[in-house]
Amino acid sequence: MPNYEYLKEIEEYGRKNKIPILLDESLEYIEIILKEKKPKRILEIGTAIGFSALCFSKYLAEGGRIDTIEIESLRVEQAEANIEKVGVQDKIRVMEGDALDILPYLNEKYDIVFIDAAKGKYNEFFEHAIRLTKSGSIIIADNVLYKGYVLSDYNKHKQRTAVNKLRSFIDMVLNHPDLDARLVEIGDGLIVAEVK
Numbered sequence: 001m002p003n004y005e006y007l008k009e010i011e012e013y014g015r016k017n018k019i020p021i022l023l024d025e026s027l028e029y030i031e032i033i034l035k036e037k038k039p040k041r042i043l044e045i046g047t048a049i050g051f052s053a054l055c056f057s058k059y060l061a062e063g064g065r066i067d068t069i070e071i072e073s074l075r076v077e078q079a080e081a082n083i084e085k086v087g088v089q090d091k092i093r094v095m096e097g098d099a100l101d102i103l104p105y106l107n108e109k110y111d112i113v114f115i116d117a118a119k120g121k122y123n124e125f126f127e128h129a130i131r132l133t134k135s136g137s138i139i140i141a142d143n144v145l146y147k148g149y150v151l152s153d154y155n156k157h158k159q160r161t162a163v164n165k166l167r168s169f170i171d172m173v174l175n176h177p178d179l180d181a182r183l184v185e186i187g188d189g190l191i192v193a194e195v196k
């Protein structure tokens with residue numbers, strides 16, 4: 001039996017150690033989608049210490065599974081330890097590496113794809129997300145407003161490239177002919193796109 005009581009401790013560890021785990025209000029919004037959808041298959045890009053994947057695993061349909069990708073080996077280790085602690089090893093598989101190297105090898109169709117990794121690569125992640133989903137699937141991307149920079153006239157320093165990339169990403173998704181997409185201005189900004 002999973003022991004979700006550990007989630008609080010994992011969340012506290014993440015916040016204390018400045019690991020960028022999902023904000024509470026974004027999590028609540030996504031949980032509403034998951035509760036309704038009861039997904040069988042979820043793909044996550046950006047595991048960190050496994051917090052969001054563990055939260056999502058509560059809403060999987062019977063026999064459902066999550067594949068989650070993380071580039072940093074220390075975080076993969078921490079995520080695997082947390083998954084074991086909660087007791088959901090049969091529900092979550094962590095894949096170690098750059099998502100752009102791993103995604104081309106995935107071929108199944110997911111009900112939910114959650115993009116939560118390198119902001120500069122969202123366009124590339126999204127192309128894979130489209131390929132790996134089907135009609136009715138939902139693609140969610142977090143941090144698309146990048147602390148508010150994306151909707152402001154902010155245009156300086158080292159974040160400029162990431163901000164411009166996110167702006168063109170949002171534009172592409174909201175105008176994509178195969179998606180019903182919306183920009184949700186909560187937390188750090190979510191894109192929620194349903195495949196038509």
Ligand SMILES: C[S@@+](CC[C@H](N)C(=O)[O-])C[C@H]1O[C@@H](n2cnc3c(N)ncnc32)[C@H](O)[C@@H]1O
Binds near residue numbers: 022045053072097116
């Ligand atoms: C925002 S955190 C993920 C938080 C996690 N989804 C949660 O809410 O608990 C982003 C993670 O993506 C990882 N990452 C960044 N670029 C990546 C890439 N190209 N492929 C896989 N993981 C990547 C980072 O190491 C980091 O741990």
